[in-house]
Amino acid sequence: MKKSDPTPPPSSSSSYCSSSSSSSSSKPSSVLHHLTPNLTDHYTLGEEIGRGSNGTTYICIDKSNSKRYACKSILKSTLSSKKYFDHVLREIEIMHHVSDLPNVVRIKEAYEDSESVHLVMELCEGGELFNRIMDKGPFTEKKAASLIKTIVEVMEGFHSLGVIHRDLKPENFLFVSDDEDAALTAIDFGWSGFYEPGDILCDVVGTIQYVAPEVLDERYGPEADIWSAGVILYVLLCREYPFSADDELATAKQIKDGHLDLESGHWLSISDNAKDLIRNMLNVDPEKRFTPHQVLCHEWIVDATGDAPKKPLESAVLSRLKGFSSMNKLKKMALRVIVEWMSEEELAGLKKFFKMFDTDNSGTITYDKLKQGLRKLGSDLIDSEIQALMDAADLDNNGTIDCNEFLAATLHLNKLDKEENLKKVFSFFDIDGNGYITVDDILQVCRGFGLGDVNPEERPNKLTKTLK
Numbered sequence: 001m002k003k004s005d006p007t008p009p010p011s012s013s014s015s016y017c018s019s020s021s022s023s024s025s026s027k028p029s030s031v032l033h034h035l036t037p038n039l040t041d042h043y044t045l046g047e048e049i050g051r052g053s054n055g056t057t058y059i060c061i062d063k064s065n066s067k068r069y070a071c072k073s074i075l076k077s078t079l080s081s082k083k084y085f086d087h088v089l090r091e092i093e094i095m096h097h098v099s100d101l102p103n104v105v106r107i108k109e110a111y112e113d114s115e116s117v118h119l120v121m122e123l124c125e126g127g128e129l130f131n132r133i134m135d136k137g138p139f140t141e142k143k144a145a146s147l148i149k150t151i152v153e154v155m156e157g158f159h160s161l162g163v164i165h166r167d168l169k170p171e172n173f174l175f176v177s178d179d180e181d182a183a184l185t186a187i188d189f190g191w192s193g194f195y196e197p198g199d200i201l202c203d204v205v206g207t208i209q210y211v212a213p214e215v216l217d218e219r220y221g222p223e224a225d226i227w228s229a230g231v232i233l234y235v236l237l238c239r240e241y242p243f244s245a246d247d248e249l250a251t252a253k254q255i256k257d258g259h260l261d262l263e264s265g266h267w268l269s270i271s272d273n274a275k276d277l278i279r280n281m282l283n284v285d286p287e288k289r290f291t292p293h294q295v296l297c298h299e300w301i302v303d304a305t306g307d308a309p310k311k312p313l314e315s316a317v318l319s320r321l322k323g324f325s326s327m328n329k330l331k332k333m334a335l336r337v338i339v340e341w342m343s344e345e346e347l348a349g350l351k352k353f354f355k356m357f358d359t360d361n362s363g364t365i366t367y368d369k370l371k372q373g374l375r376k377l378g379s380d381l382i383d384s385e386i387q388a389l390m391d392a393a394d395l396d397n398n399g400t401i402d403c404n405e406f407l408a409a410t411l412h413l414n415k416l417d418k419e420e421n422l423k424k425v426f427s428f429f430d431i432d433g434n435g436y437i438t439v440d441d442i443l444q445v446c447r448g449f450g451l452g453d454v455n456p457e458e459r460p461n462k463l464t465k466t467l468k
Contacts, residue, residue, distance in 0.1 A: 027081055032112045033344040039111040039118045045071060052289045054078075054088075054190050060120055069108060072119040088117055089345070091190045094163055095119065097349030098189065100412040101157040103150050105174075105187045110345060126175025126182045133239055138266065141274055145304030146235040149296060153185045153233060154278040155225045156292035159317045162353060164201070164221070167191040168228035169210045170235060193223065194352050197376050208248050213256045213284050215459050223286035226295070230281025238266045242282065245441060256410060258284035273300035294328055317353050319412050324409040325392030331416065332423045333446065336395060336408040338415050341424050347407055354406045364400035 002133070019453045020414070039045075042084045046059030049070065060071035079085050093291035095107040100127070111118040139147065151173065159167050167188070175182040191205045202218045204211075213221040216455060241302040242261075261267070278299045283289040293312035295301065302308045324332065339347070357365045357373035373384050381389075393401045393409040401409070416423055429437045429445055 027381060028085050030077075031076070031114060031117045032092070032110060036109075036111045038113060039071070039120075043069070043071065045073075052188070055119075055459050059123070068123050069120050070123045072467045074117045074119075076114075076116060084401045087190070092117075092119060092195070092345050094189045094192045094194070095121070096346045097161055098158055098163060098369070100414055101154065101161075102187055102435050103159070103183060104152050105185050109443065122185070123175035124176045124185050124187070126177045126179070129173040129175070129184065130170035131261060132175070133235060138239045139239070141271060141300075142304045144233065145301050147236060149301050149305050151229050152185075152226075152292050152295045155229060156296075156313045158192070158317075159222045159292065160223070160313050160319075160348060162194055162196060162315075162356075163192055163349070164195050165189065165192050165225050165228075167206045167210070167230060168225055169207050169250060170232060174448035176426045194349065196356050197378070203237065208251050209244055211252075211255065212286070213258065214286050216252050220286065223289050223291075224311050226281055226289050226292065227286075229295070230278055233274075233281065233407070234260075234278055237270055237278075237456075240266075242278075258282065258459075267425045271302070273298075293315070315379070318377055318379050320410045320412070321389045321393060325389055327392075330442070330448075332392075332395060332408065333442075334416060336404065337412050337425045337428045337445075338411065338421050339404050340428075341421070350410050350430075351403065351411065351466070356404050357406070358403075363403050365406060366400055370401065387392075397413065 004246050042063055044061045046061060046064060046329045048056060048058050050057035055071050055074040057074045059074045061067070062069065062071040064131055074088055076085075076180065079088065091112050092107070097107075098104050099106045106122040107125065108120045108122070111120070119199050121162055155165060155168065158382060165186075167190075172188045174187055176187050195201060199221065203222050204215055204218060206215060206228070210222060210228040210231045212224035215224050231242060234240075243251055245254055260279065262270070267275070277290075277295065277300050279299075285393040290298070293309060296318065297308045305465065324335070350446065354365070355361075356376070357369050359369060359372070367387065367390050371383070371438075373379060374386060379386075386416075390401065392407055394407070426437065429441050431441045446451065
């Protein structure tokens with residue numbers, strides 16, 4: 001087995017069968033929506049640690065605390081048109097959008113100068129999953145089950161956030177360290193795309209040996225990621241591709257035929273349960289293919305890892321709205337303030353969800369829109385439960401949810417755990433700058449946002465006491 005070459009880069013956004021092509025092909029001068037400091041003002045670039053089709057990765061050291069990160073630098077001279085600039089921007093947006101998921105590389109900051117775009121992110125020093133497969137040979141069934149469980153959990157998390165990965169393969173998973181039991185981390189989301197439930201994607205992207213048959217037919221959805229994970233599982237157990245020929249056309253024909261050889265050679269020593277899971281993940285019919293939840297509940301996975309989820313992972317928007325509704329007003333206010341400080345790239349994924357709910361582009365979500373959107377996301381909440389979510393997110397009590405209210409209600413809660421965010425929130429509430437937050441400060445901020453008073457029991461001497 002050798003590393004596989006990917007197909008050409010995708011278009012600037014997830015391509016849908018009803019989509020029109022980009023209205024402009026002129027090449028812009030920048031990727032980000034805003035100016036940034038110079039990377040070298042804050043970081044020292046070290047040795048090169050990776051090189052791919054869309055960037056070079058270096059060791060990167062924070063000058064303020066000597067912490068080590070990875071920095072992926074993309075030369076803008078290699079971006080030949082607007083769609084490639086948009087492609088890089090989408091990668092940054094998706095990195096921010098999925099960065100809070102477990103086992104996903106965390107982006108720290110993005111920088112841009114006249115020559116390059118730089119993505120500073122968490123450093124994983126254990127090498128690629130691909131290299132461990134090559135160095136150690138096929139994994140034991142127990143180890144393979146553990147690894148594929150992590151990969152499918154990552155995929156399920158992506159789908160809950162309205163993102164399809166589209167290039168799941170061992171090269172795109174790194175171990176955080178050289179330890180035998182080091183955690184696995186997903187990297188490189190350059191070919192990932194945003195989607196809504198029911199969308200049909202058409203652009204053929206990915207790496208041929210891992211591409212699902214419906215992708216080759218240019219009509220697919222998130223089920224294609226399960227196929228790719230099934231190929232990874234096959235590779236983990238036998239160190240060979242299930243579908244591979246001398247050229248891409250012949251490989252594509254094998255993929256569409258879907259014939260699996262699980263009864264000869266190395267497969268003679270593999271359990272029937274493992275083979276059953278592979279067959280269900282590599283079903284050529286995406287409607288009959290296993291869902292992420294079915295994979296995670298499969299007997300082979302559960303026997304090896306010891307647990308199974310009780311229910312499928314629900315939409316991140318729904319779970320975050322539920323969490324927001326249970327917060328006190330000060331925490332809600334803190335998240336509302338944090339939204340004001342976040343960049344367009346950090347909020348892009350959640351804004352796409354807002355547009356899905358705001359079907360008439362009025363800039364607000366009514367109860368009926370919220371109900372319709374939640375149904376589209378698979379929610380079975382009753383009307384009173386939907387109304388409770390509506391009331392919680394409608395911070396100014398005007399009967400609708402505007403975009404910033406929606407963003408505050410759907411931010412990941414770890415935004416409240418970041419010290420830099422807490423400092424900004426505290427500074428925002430400390431209106432007179434005296435280092436303390438009084439009840440009058442809190443009331444003034446709430447009134448400024450049209451939120452009215454705060455309950456007496458929610459009035460701390462210092463905001464940080466409530467946020468922690």
